[in-house]
Amino acid sequence: MTEPHPARAPLRPEGSNIPARLFGPSPSQTVGPYFHQGLVQHGEQSRFPGDQQLVPGTALYPSERLTLTGRVLDADGLPVPDALLDVWQADLAGQRVDETVLTGFGRSDTRQDGGFWRFHTVKPVPRAGQAPHLDVWLGLRGLLTHLVTRVYFSDEDNAADPLLLSLPLQRRGTLIAVREDVPGGPLYRLDIRLQGEGETVFFNVY
Amino acid sequence: MTPRESRPTSPEHVSVHPLHLYPAYASSVKRAPHELLMPLPAALRDPGGPVFGAGRLRPDDHDTTRNARINGEPIGERILVRGRLLDSSGRPIRGALLETWQANAAGRYIHTGDQHTAPLDPNFTGTARMLTDDQGEYELLTLRPGAYPWRNHANAWRPAHIHFSVFGRNFTQRLVTQMYFPGDPLLAYDPIYQGVPDEKGRQRLISRFDLSLTQPHWALGYRFDIVLGGDAQTPLEEPDHD
Numbered sequence: 001m002t003e004p005h006p007a008r009a010p011l012r013p014e015g016s017n018i019p020a021r022l023f024g025p026s027p028s029q030t031v032g033p034y035f036h037q038g039l040v041q042h043g044e045q046s047r048f049p050g051d052q053q054l055v056p057g058t059a060l061y062p063s064e065r066l067t068l069t070g071r072v073l074d075a076d077g078l079p080v081p082d083a084l085l086d087v088w089q090a091d092l093a094g095q096r097v098d099e100t101v102l103t104g105f106g107r108s109d110t111r112q113d114g115g116f117w118r119f120h121t122v123k124p125v126p127r128a129g130q131a132p133h134l135d136v137w138l139g140l141r142g143l144l145t146h147l148v149t150r151v152y153f154s155d156e157d158n159a160a161d162p163l164l165l166s167l168p169l170q171r172r173g174t175l176i177a178v179r180e181d182v183p184g185g186p187l188y189r190l191d192i193r194l195q196g197e198g199e200t201v202f203f204n205v206y
Numbered sequence: 207m208t209p210r211e212s213r214p215t216s217p218e219h220v221s222v223h224p225l226h227l228y229p230a231y232a233s234s235v236k237r238a239p240h241e242l243l244m245p246l247p248a249a250l251r252d253p254g255g256p257v258f259g260a261g262r263l264r265p266d267d268h269d270t271t272r273n274a275r276i277n278g279e280p281i282g283e284r285i286l287v288r289g290r291l292l293d294s295s296g297r298p299i300r301g302a303l304l305e306t307w308q309a310n311a312a313g314r315y316i317h318t319g320d321q322h323t324a325p326l327d328p329n330f331t332g333t334a335r336m337l338t339d340d341q342g343e344y345e346l347l348t349l350r351p352g353a354y355p356w357r358n359h360a361n362a363w364r365p366a367h368i369h370f371s372v373f374g375r376n377f378t379q380r381l382v383t384q385m386y387f388p389g390d391p392l393l394a395y396d397p398i399y400q401g402v403p404d405e406k407g408r409q410r411l412i413s414r415f416d417l418s419l420t421q422p423h424w425a426l427g428y429r430f431d432i433v434l435g436g437d438a439q440t441p442l443e444e445p446d447h448d
Contacts, residue, residue, distance in 0.1 A: 009418075010341055010343070011288060011289070011290055011341070011343055011429070011431075015414070015416055015418065015419075015429055016290070016414070016429060016431045017289075017410070017412060017413050017414035017429050017430055017431055018409075018410050018431050018433065022406045022409050022410055023296065023433070024222060024294075024406060024407065024410065024433060025222045025294060025407075025410075025433050025434065025435055026222075026381065026383050026407075026410050026411065026432045026433050026434070027222045027223050027224065027383065027402040027404070027407040027408070027410065027411060028223040028224060028381060028382060028383055029224075029369075029382065029383045029384040029398060029399075029401075029402075029411070030231075030382075030398060031369065031371075031382050032369065033317070033319055034307065034315045034317040034319060034320060035307065035369065035371075036317060037307050037315060037316050037317045037331060037332065037333055038305050038306060038307025038332075038333040038334075038369060038371070039305055039307070039371060074236045074237050075235075075236040075237070076236060080237065082319075086380065088252065088377040090252040090253065090254070104254075127252070128249075128250070130250065135252055135377050137377065137380050139382055140237065141233050141237075142231070142233030142234045142235075142236070142237035142238070143226060143234065143237060143238070144223070144224035144225070144226070144228060144231060144234065144398065144401045144402075145221075145223040145224050145225070145226060146380070146382060147226075147239070148246070148378065162250060163246065163247075163250050166244070166245070166247075167244060171241075194236075194237050194238070194239060195236065195237065195238060195239055195240050196240070199239055199240060199241050200239075201241075201244055202239055202241075202243050202244070203243060203244050203245070203246035204221075204243035204244065204245055204246065205246050205251070205378040206221050206223065206378075206435065
């Protein structure tokens with residue numbers, strides 16, 4: 001048989017699964033252990049590969065390329081092998097954020113040996129008096145509600161960053177990726193610690 | 207149930223989202239932060255968010271009954287899921303990316319980590335992507351997923367669900383949630399669903415069967431609206447009369 005075209009009548013409020021008496025934000029639920037099939041590359045079967053490259057390889061973008069990498073560690077210091085990271089990098093000075101220059105968005109997971117996530121990008125431009133940084137969204141099995149954090153860079157002047165300054169002195173370092181100079185460009189490392197000693201600072205954005 | 211700890215909230219409102227530490231969900235014990243969340247003042251938040259053009263979508267990305275066929279049609283009960291993506295004022299969010307993933311009709315994920323003994327379907331991956339239209343609407347054609355067993359506690363089964371990942375207008379509106387089906391007896395036993403502290407919040411995650419969305423001789427229709435972020439407010443809509 002032939003497939004009928006779905007009726008395209010606009011959806012009406014009275015048909016909603018969220019009637020007015022229940023209106024409010026939809027609660028978070030965990031990404032679970034199998035998010036890879038929908039959100040990141042899953043062997044040959046993926047239709048929607050994840051994107052660790054924030055700057056397309058063909059882009060004629062002048063800035064120095066860098067690699068940002070790390071693990072996600074649980075309360076026992078063990079690498080979490082099923083974490084998902086989305087990162088968002090604000091606009092480049094004078095550059096339109098689009099898919100030919102810089103998507104501004106990246107996604108990685110921790111299935112590789114050792115449980116490392118990894119992004120390839122350029123240094124973000126300082127904005128509104130803040131030191132260069134990336135926003136990080138973290139989801140994993142075991143988190144019903146995701147976490148939001150930030151990554152700064154050890155070779156930048158972070159001393160005046162207003163968000164870092166708002167944090168207890170001994171916790172600021174949990175957000176600063178440490179530069180290593182390796183063949184192929186600078187590498188910045190930062191482990192995200194979910195719980196316990198050296199626990200990463202996570203932010204309340206709701 | 208385990209008593210709930212207080213969770214950090216901004217002064218303006220109480221979060222609808224589950225606590226990070228929820229021992230009935232065993233995986234949370236070693237992975238939930240112990241420290242309080244720190245404030246991120248609105249003035250310091252980065253503007254905007256990822257922009258996904260329609261050019262990145264393929265014609266059948268919204269249709270899991272077609273987008274992974276190898277040698278035939280996937281087996282299961284076809285369902286058409288339609289809904290609106292709204293902000294906390296009830297206004298539609300246009301051009302937003304939704305990504306979904308789910309088990310097949312037998313309750314098995316295509317994922318290599320899923321060792322459940324239910325059969326795989328060679329013509330089904332259960333993944334879809336959609337952009338909301340100018341009315342904030344999306345449409346997903348898929349198969350009703352089966353329940354599946356997991357190791358959280360003795361004889362644990364997840365209710366049938368579809369995972370939804372949503373990008374709103376900015377990075378902080380990002381939401382991952384799950385859609386459930388009305389009348390599912392497993393919801394009462396599911397610590398992931400029960401981890402939502404607010405009864406009204408839990409009800410928002412249950413889709414609604416809708417005969418008017420049902421396609422004759424083709425697919426059952428379900429309505430699933432999603433509301434992103436902020437305080438619960440009265441929507442700027444005519445009141446419903448359910």
